[in-house]
Amino acid sequence: MEKEFNPFISAGYREPAYFCDRKEESKQLTQLMLNGANVTLFAIRRLGKTGLIHHVFYPYRKNSKIVCIYIDILATNNLAEFTNQLATAIYNRFPPQKTLGKKIMDLFQRFRPVISFDELTGIPSLSLTIQTTAQNENTIGQIFQFLDEQNIKVVFAIDEFQQILEYPEKNTEAILRTQIQFLKNISFIFCGSNQKMMHEIFNSAKRPFFASCTNISLGFINENEYKTFILKKFNENDRTITDECLDFICKFTQLHTFYTQYFCFILFSKNKKENTIEDARETALNILQLNESSYFQYKNLLTTSQWNILCAIAKEEKVYQPQSKKFVTTYQLGTPGLVKKGMDALLKKEIIFYNSGVETPYYEVYDKYLMRWIQYK
Ligand SMILES: Nc1ncnc2c1ncn2[C@@H]1O[C@H](COP(=O)(O)OP(=O)(O)OP(=O)(O)O)[C@@H](O)[C@H]1O
Ligand SMILES: [Mg+2]
The missing domain is CATH 1.10.10 (Arc Repressor Mutant, subunit A)
Structure with a gap:
């Protein structure tokens, strides 16, 4: 371990050595994710939801059979931006030099992607050509279908998920729920900083995601x-x-x-x-x-x-x-x-x-x- 480095991380995640406890929660979340369950993670603000996801994903970061992909959708304003964020995360996780990466790139070619590079980090981002909500739904559907048919398990963590309530497409919840409910090899962890909105999405009997996930509530770390x-x-x-x-x-x-x-x-x-x-x-x-x-x-x-x-x-x-x-x-x-x-x-x-x-x-x-x-x- 590096010396002289402040070991108390107060933004982001570094590695297990700097992460305190959460053994039970990590075990529970890992088991659920390995068994293909969809999970919603609830906790009050800044208690460690995002950190826990990174911590649970960490051992799988180089695993080619269980692929964990984290997306934060706070900066997205509509369904097309959501889809692009999803596509970008997938593109960056499967390098085009590998066989599966090549196949994924072939899939993305259908949607005439424009690839741009972040000026500071050099990380590529993908922008697919999507004009209508129907096209969008179809794109998401094809991406998930394709991944579901590969010989791998994929776990998506979608952070700041309540952001979908801000999209102009008022049927986003229904679209996503429809697309994900029949997937066999893909599962999701949903999480968000606004508890009230997250509860509305997942715990309201009138809404598409009701009773579709296993809820995990995160408490305080033991003294x-x-x-x-x-x-x-x-x-x-x-x-x-x-x-x-x-x-x-x-x-x-x-x-x-x-x-x-x-x-x-x-x-x-x-x-x-x-x-x-x-x-x-x-x-x-x-x-x-x-x-x-x-x-x-x-x-x-x-x-x-x-x-x-x-x-x-x-x-x-x-x-x-x-x-x-x-x-x-x-x-x-x-x-x-x-x-x-x-x-x-x-x-x-x-x-x-x-x-x-x-x-x-x-x-x-x-x-x-x-x-x-x-x-x-
Ligand atoms: N178990 C932990 N051990 C050490 N540091 C942690 C732990 N959990 C979280 N942290 C730190 O606390 C900060 C807040 O955690 P995190 O961002 O994961 O909370 P959150 O619940 O996702 O917050 P928000 O509700 O704002 O999204 C993080 O930057 C991280 O550095
Ligand atoms: Mg968070």
Whole structure:
């Protein structure tokens, strides 16, 4: 392993050595994918859905019998762009020098592809000639059919899948569902950062994808696992970290993956041989100061009532009954009706979220650093 490299990844995925735990979830997802099940991965924002997919795909990156292809469709605006993204990912995974790659290129030739190269990375992208929705459906169908007939298993992970709800083609869900339901050797992992939209697509009885996938819900990483991981990464780099320091980190970030990773990233970047609770406190202050201007922006973008509700939730950390007399009067929020209106706006702006994946659901502030900033102010 490289030394001097910050081992706390807070953007993207590197390799298993930098990935904490998720053993059970990885095993479960791998088993489902090897058995050809379609899976939907649910979790609150920044908890590690995308990371988990990359982690599960990692051992198969050079496997020619089980081919794992990851696509992020956030930047696509319509079905044709979706198809091009799909085609590009397939094209890049099967080099045209190999037999299967040649066959795939022959298939793409039917759709008169234009190949362009990214100026910075040099990675090619494919643009197929597609004019109508019917043509588009046919193209997707032919691509999947072709791959399904090869002697391989293909697993597509489609990230930010809720983006299809933004396409002008309102029947995208139906088109995709129809195309994929009879595939024998191709399966899918669907995932997205907007839980509400993802639930609408997969858990609404009136919609095409209803009950078509196995749902996996991702929770928080176990505290002891996380502490062991952090300790190991510090020790591997000839540094120490005290138990109090580890406790502080886990409490401060409430074990939310992104916030924990980022905290450790900053702490590690201070290059201290010994890391104590004082260093953790200093790191916390640094992070809050770094983010302060964006928190002031939040404040300016919200109404006074919304801001007061947000502050009340931040102080409580978990709010079970926001319209209760106790909550409304303790924080002088006016009336339950006003609170309801404010909460709806905060939920829509994704500043707070409703954790319904637990026995007693509750509301909390999404951004753990914003929550701490409000508490300290
Ligand atoms: N198990 C893990 N160990 C170490 N770091 C992780 C782990 N899971 C995720 N991360 C880190 O946390 C960051 C956030 O994770 P990720 O992007 O996978 O979350 P997400 O649930 O896909 O977020 P979003 O809802 O925004 O799509 C990642 O950049 C990654 O570096
Ligand atoms: Mg993600």
